[in-house]
Amino acid sequence: MRIFVLNLRTIENNENMKILVCISKSPDTTSKIAFTDNNTKFDENGVQYIVNPYDEWYALVRALEIKETLGGNVTIVSVGSAADEAIIRKALAIGADDAVRIDAEPTDAYYTAVQIAEYAKSNGFDLVMTGKETINYNGSQVAGMIAESLDLPFVSLATKLDVSGNTLTLEREIVGGLEVVQVALPAVVSCAKGMAEQRIPNMRGIMAARTKPLQVVAPVAVDTLTSYVSYTMPNAKSACKMIDPTNMDELVELLHNEAKVI
């Protein structure tokens, strides 16, 4: 049932279920956003990097919960430089078993996804999980691209995930509502709010993470399909116009005649 031996066997018990959780770094949500080099590069000065919250809170924690109930193994994969090992160790401290860093700059979503897909293909996983998007580029691209590269079904924006034997039962967001779906493993899932609760690593986890295996693998040759040429900041808002709280007719009048939104 691994990806590389598709359909050759089914999981008899979930003892050996292998889950791959993809993580990305992102700036801390309170970071001040600025750009350098003539607005072509993100200014990393003073920026604290964290594990992208969707990857950590939802994908990783749910993967760990599945492992804790059913057994199996949770591997972290991230495409990045040696500097990114801090966030990988954080994921290990939360409870992942081992990790792989693909030693390359994640230049665009396609490049990143193909690197992860190649690794998944040659190592065999039953379930690949990601967060629904990163909070820096918000593209929501990598998971779908991994799925297509592996020719696997992809359940996006899942808010609930249960495993029974060879079958996943998921709740996912659809336009204006929710849907319950089932899919046979192997599959790719992107995780959204509701999937799990954030976990804070404890001291034991942090100590254990130092000695957990973190393998570094070389990237494969892949094209970059898109590039960020430059960045701009939104125009500063003009001063807020204060309205008398007893005069809501005035607010309605301004929204109609001045702002022209109603």
Added chain:
Amino acid sequence: MSVLVYINSNNGLHKSAFEAVTYGKKLGADVTVITSGNADAATLATLGNYGATKVLVDRALNGDDAQQLTRLIATAATASGATSIVFSHDIIAKAVAPRLSVRLKAGLISGAIAVPSADGTVNVNVFSGKAFGAVKVNSAVKIISLLPNSIQPEANGAACTVEDFAGNAGDSKITIVSTKKPEGEIPLPEAELVVSAGRGLKGPENWGMVEDLASALGAATACSRPVADIGWRPHHEHVGQTGVAIRPNLYIAAGISGAIQHLAGVNGSKVIVVINTDAEAPFFKAADYGVVGDAFEVLPRLTEAVKKFRSSGH
């Protein structure tokens, strides 16, 4: 230049579809729409009004499965020789467009907020709306997924043909067990007017005031993260960095202080109105109109004012 626009027509045609076709028309004169399902031909022909030359519809394919839609759109892209493929950046596009990008080896721009600049780059929101990035596609074919409410649909009165199309979509590996869809609600990402509230409302029992204002305006309702976390409101209403990012024409926030993570989800709004008892609330810095006052008094008063305005023929 040949442009292919994917439209989901399973639940009728929405404004976001007209925006996507209008966007396609701005990219090239020859706009083909690809869709699937049972929408009637007369409805689909109305897309000509926004610039479509022809609509291709695969009647054999039902549902929104990403793998099937990817095959359908890839077949249509090859048949029409499209060099640009346009989506509306909704939940379906988020699942399908990345797959299509790999299948066609075509660069994907997710969440475009404008037409391409003179240098061919397209602006998107980055850092959860705190900045814009100009993205360039390096491949011959490009895919652009347009954020709803980013451009206005432009009608030109033209008609278009509707043709059956065999998209060779194959099978779905995903089984739908059940669907929960609240009736009559406006989907938040598409809403032009949004009324939102936070912890300042003190409890879920007080949301009637928010719903009254929303219904008087014809607006969708939203909430801040703490309110969704403590279960006062459903998670799908949570706007912010880790919730839904929206860009309505009008965003009214009551009892929300305006933490940076909340602002990240709403600062694409064209006009922001903030109602808060605390004059020092950070949200006022991001607001166009501010009301310092108690939401329990201000919201009903605003609802009355809106009702008066609406009943006077607006």
